[in-house]
Amino acid sequence: MSKRDYYEVLGVARDASDDDLKKAYRRCAMKFHPDRNPGDAAAEASFKECKEAYEVLSDGNRRRAYDQHGHAAFEHGMGGGGGGQGYADMGDIFGDIFGNIFGGGAARGPRRGADIGYVMELSLEEAVGGVDKTIEIPTLDECTTCDGSGSADGKLEDCATCHGRGQVRFQRGIFSMQQACPHCGGRGKTIPNPCADCNGQGRVERTKTLQVKIPAGVDNGDRIRLAGEGEAGPAGSPPGDLYVDVRVREHDIFQRDGDDLHCEVPIRISQAALGDTIRVPTLEGEVELRIPIETQTGKLFRLRDRGVKSVRSRKPGDLYCRVVVETPVNLTNEQRELLEKFEATFVGEGARRHSPRSSTFMDGVKGFWDRMTS
Template sequence: MSTHYQTLGVSADASAEEIKKAYRKKARKLHPDVNPGPEAAEEFKKVTHAYEVLSDTERRRNYDATGDENGRPQAGFGGAGGFGFSDLFETFFNAAGGGHQGPMSRTQPGQDGMIRVRIDLQDAVFGGEVSTEVETAVTCPTCGGKGCAEGTHPVTCHICHGQGMTQRQVQSFLGPVVSTERCYQCQGFGTIIEHPCHECSGQGRIRDRRKLTIKIPAGVATGNRIHLPGEGEVGPGGGPQGDLYVEISVRSHPVFTRDGDDLLAHVTVPMTAAALGASIPFETFDGERTLDVEPGTQPGTVLTLPELGVTRLRGAGRGSIRVTIDVQTPTKLDEEQRELLRKLAELRGEEAAEGKVNTRGGFFSKLRDRWEEATH
């Protein structure tokens, strides 16, 4: 008798993905809709049964260890496939009414998922919408989540008779004990899908990409997460979708950097504009505004434009735009320009070009100076 691995045409160390691919290939070839012959139908059942055993991690491990055709360990006392202390406690627990009782539903809730999206700084300031594609589990379009081929339906399991649970008697050091466990034939569902959907292999869902439009609230920052209930994976058997979490990443901006709810920028002005004063057009996310540079503005001066920053995520109003003024000293002067600057320096008494050393100043330094004067 051939093994389940030989039935599927894979090696004994084949991965779960290789087993799935081999099953799909054979199932498409042997499916009753494609090959209606009785021999193909019988072979299709063997292939499906082999896949059910090898696709279940626990059943495959037991099958590899014992060679049991049904993928379950042989009854005995202790050791692999035997009955030990853990089995005894499980037996008592089940006998007391614990654990799952009755057939399980094939329809199960889907898992939650998380994706990351990148947005522009303007979307963080005002909010907006982002369209993206999500790779996730979706309801099988062929069977609508039922998992059965068209025109077929699950049949009652002939082992557990639809109960999803079976009983077996095992020998323990206390004597014969009856253990209730999940049916190895139907995996606890109480029914068997004899003719799985060729698209989803009986799972009721497939992996696919779907478009999603995400509303971005104003004020979000890098690292914030948006919770979208019911936008996660579809569950097995076409079950309800889980939730989706969207992690935000804000792209860098060529002009602005962010400091909380404020936006920071630098503007470089000529030395003459800093000395004489100027009105400079400045583009913000709300349109053009004017920066009023007062005469005598020093490098590092910060000009503030209130209520033009980032919308507060939890609160009213917006932050400010803070613009730092950088003064540019000319590096290339022609002779006429040099002469004009010399005359300006002469008029201001600065022709010696002497620097001024700033003192540390402050209350304590002045107090120290007075103390030194008094003691000398």
């Protein structure tokens, strides 16, 4: 039986591009591959026909010969475009389809060094103002004897397993997968004369000292990346990165909430009743805060722009001062007598107007008991 025209087999025009040919072969292979059609002789024959057509038309020289002489160009041993070579080339097609899933699309080359994590504790002042810190990290660092190459004499050879490509391909049914070469670790090169100090790894265990610049305004959970300061890669491959995770210690006075700061300010009962001007702390020093007459405990005062300017903010947050009226302790006899005289003035119904919250509370309690007993 005469062979069908190769362009007809793939269903493409005679001026089809290489991409068009590959797409057409992909469709054909997916449809007729024997693994998808077990026991179907017709499908197997169609698959071989598609494969033969693609092998010829995807090769520039063979395609030109076919366009000039047709199938006669490959008769009597001239070409070798027969269909009896099995299914090995399916890897190229199915590798393109499923490469990203099964690793076929992975970047070539050696594996980079591992990333390192480091937790840095800071005071609130350091986090807000920024600071330079010196840290020491145990890591795998570049071997100075061989300059990280892993070779005692600097000579490398193509890997015999992957032939210098750095990757190997293997078949799983109809799927072709590729991965880093297990022999050379993806480098494509081997070391005939390894460095004695690092055993050919190109790196040794060492404690590395680094200067880390912490920008002003960092907060808990922020992460700083130092590119290339992680572990050295094996035998001269790229290093990993260092990630510094920020942890801010609790402060004796301030609590941070985003860009804002909060603190409690104790005041005396006389200051709350009569009003006063007091000095309160900020991260830049003390400032004055006016306490109005008859201030109640828990009153919140806002000091604008006295908070934190974070690494992501254009302006600082605010400082919120919550006043707490403090009960006096360790009274002298004179102070106790004065307070007793003061308390004696709160008698009868007239006392209600001096303690509005207490009066409201007691009215609520009375109403509650009235409802319970009615």
